[in-house]
Amino acid sequence: MTAQPPGTHLAQLNIGRLLAPTDDPRVAEFMAALDLVNGIGKRSPGFVWMMEGSGEPGTGNTEAKIGGDPQSVSNLTVWEDVGSLEHFVYNTVHKRFYDRRASWFELMARPHFVMWFVPEGHRPPLGEALERLAHLEAHGPTDHAFGWSHLKQAQLWKTRACTPIAAE
Helix, strand or coil: CECCCCCEEEEEEEEEEECCCCCCHHHHHHHHHHHHHHHHHHHCCCEEEECCCCCCCCCCCCCCCHHHCCCEEEEEEEECCHHHHHHHHHHCCHHHHHHCHHHCECCCCCCCEEEEEEECCCCCCHHHHHHHHHHHHHHCCECCEECHHHECCCCHHHHHCCCCCCCC
8 A cells, every 4th residue: 555655646547448439329428427527527626637638518538549449438637636536536426427337338357447646747648547557457556556445545435436347
């Protein structure tokens, strides 16, 4: 377990593969909620930065296709601290969509969520985030790349997380 080093912020990457293309009715409810959920995140205490897409309403960052896959989506954000991210994930409307992720996303057999500390002011590119995710998959949780259980100050994930649907 690790504590947040002074002078750092917490970065996180969450990736997924939609069950259908972004314009398909099967994922319409998820797509329609992106602006709402992202807007709440951006207004949340401790929010620092979010990787943006085209800026078109209802698209979030769905243009960043991992490996060219048109159904891949990613969310890359930076937060002041663990508590700020944890509050957004588990104590806002985000939790309703998190609980229903199996309605819109394929089950992933590989890790799809990673966190790491970045120097204050750093905005990690997607390539850096994907490298962290690959490191987590190859080496398990380390100070270089980790999940909630690696953070001694993270608590909400223990009681508020829903049943895992993918390897974490």
